[in-house]
Amino acid sequence: MIGRHRHLIGLEHLSREELLSVLELSTSMKEVLRRPLKKVPTLRGKAVVNLFFEASTRTRTSFETAAKILSADAVNWSSSTSSVTKGETLVDTARNIEAMHPDILIIRHPASGAPQLVADRVGCAVVSAGDGAHEHPSQGLLDLYTLAEYFTAAAGRKDAAPDFGLLAGKTVAIVGDVSHSRVARSDLFGLRTLGAHVRLCGPPTMMPPGLEALGASVHHHLQEAVKDADAIVMLRIQHERIGDPLIPGTREYSKFWGLNEKKVAEWLAPACCILHPGPINRGVELSPEVADGPRSVILDQVENGVAVRMAILYLLAGGAQDAGQGGARA
């Protein structure tokens, strides 16, 4: 359980305490991840199924790694086709998998709401690994973790555990195709709940209505959005959006909403870090120099992703929050 929740479908309805329960546990998990012998028996005998209806290497591998470190048995059920073309409905697929008695079902699906549909029909815990343009809660949590870790180090506490209280009052700019981004939504909900200010920036065609009501400010000019920001999340521009017709092309997008070394040097506050959920379109939203540059925490995100997902699996498989001592309770 994550607080009151048996499933992890999104961050929108998680309280501050519920977010912190995952984040704080992630610090212990990261310590396990960094051990030379990275294996604990915590979830031995638990079965985790990765049910992916959309191509994903990073997220699936991250969940799989997390499960294996915790000694859970992870299997992958991939389907490149959606239920409509495949002839089997999502509900049928989910019930078939449930009949194999998994403890946790991790689902990625191109349709917003698909994890909710599955969660309503199966008995096991369901974790969304991203659904349509709705949410990507584990990505949101790993972004929160990475930001807190960065702010803690920037405050001079280099080897201290991340202080999640430092997120309060910070300003994070999220730049790109917000309308199609589940990462933007999960980041927005999580950051707002933990007290950060969120600026959303992109071409007006990529900004859906009602963002202000969710507590964000909306910007169309990158310079304005990143001014004095403490961190920037650059979103991936998907090639299928070009000519959608949301934007005329990558060249103009990159010129107005991409980050290169010059803009970073001239517009960003000295301590501002840069995140990206990956995979990066080098030369579109980020120039290679920025992606690999000193402000980039992109690889920290990937490492923290495993730790955060270990925490999620642990809590939803029935564990309590004191993983450090109480593995036996899982």
Added chain:
Amino acid sequence: MSHDEIVFIEGGRVIDPASGTDGVRTVVVREGRIAEVVERLERPRGARVIDARGKWVTPGLLDLHVHLREPGHEYKETVASGARAAVAGGFTAVCAMPNTVPVNDNASVTELILARAAAAGLARVYPVGAISKGSKGEELAEYGELRGAGCVALSDDGKPVMSSALMRRALEYARAFGLPLTVHEEDLGLVGKGVMHEGPAATRLGLKGVPAASEEVMVSRDLALVELTGGRLHIAHLSTAGAVRAVREAKRRGLSVTAEVTPHHLTLTDEDVARSGYDPSFKMNPPLRSAEDVRALREGLADGTIDCIATDHAPHSAVEKDLEFDAAANGIVGLETAFPVCLALVREGLLGERRLIEALTASPARAFGLPGGSLARGAPADLALLDPGLEWRCDPARFHSKSRNSPWKGRALVGRCTHALVGGRLVHELGEGAR
């Protein structure tokens, strides 16, 4: 009850907006027709009595917009099951949209629907013919043949007529046969892959939005075409504040236009989609709109800008509905819940009782020039007895419709049809067990 029997419907509050009657009266039915509506009358020996005390006695309700799915999708609904659902909801006449398989664009399909309706012997069924052959939006259908076979209006419902040129000719050509065009207004380019109203709820849910403007640009286009052609336009399931404004303005200028609104667009919003957790029982086209749109629709219905209430009864099975929201079919059933859902507006003080009944009887009859909708002496005795205080729980498993796709499932509703008469015959009586 035989055809020549005399029926006394006694003690009910008769609401007949067409004649202005509103008070406790006895309705006398003789030989299938309304014989009298009087304050008191000695009852002859052998007359059958229906005790209507505590109930409203109204003209049978009339729904200009239902999908009966026959021919083609009989697993969702048939003419008979749809007509059964209709009378259970108090509707004694329904207009059947032509998006069947095959499309009702020819006399054979029209005749089949009428034959099935006659065999069922429940609600009257008025077929609506297609505007274009196959509802493909390319060539005009044969309106003369369709009218001759029994069609009362024309529609490509489910789809807009995207070609302005074809729409212009349809409005013109239909004039020769006196048929109104009832149109589904959405600009498909603006709709794109949208599945719910474009607004804050869609943004939170990550679902693609359908902007209100997709309806408004088409309503504006068709009002301009009515002005050009002098055609007769009825706008189906109005859903946005801007469309209400456009119709109000057109009526003020004297254009020949009528409009309908559904019970769900009057009572539910896009936030209900969010609250439902992506439940496809809240997915329909046009989508549930914003609270402001709902307010405008209620005002438009109250002030007569919107003439009538129509359900857009759209049965679908679990095959089309038990899916991801994106993949699920549009539409919900509505015949058996329309009255209580709309009655809630009366209780909230947003709509007068007589206006509600008018929007379900006299107004739709007038819009399509149909018989019925009044209790005039000599008219066919199509009547509904409505209990405005009857509380019940909406259990779709007990619907007479074959389909269960209702956003009101599990909800407590107040108000229900207890009896329906068509041509003087009692075609529905609410069983004690069903209460």
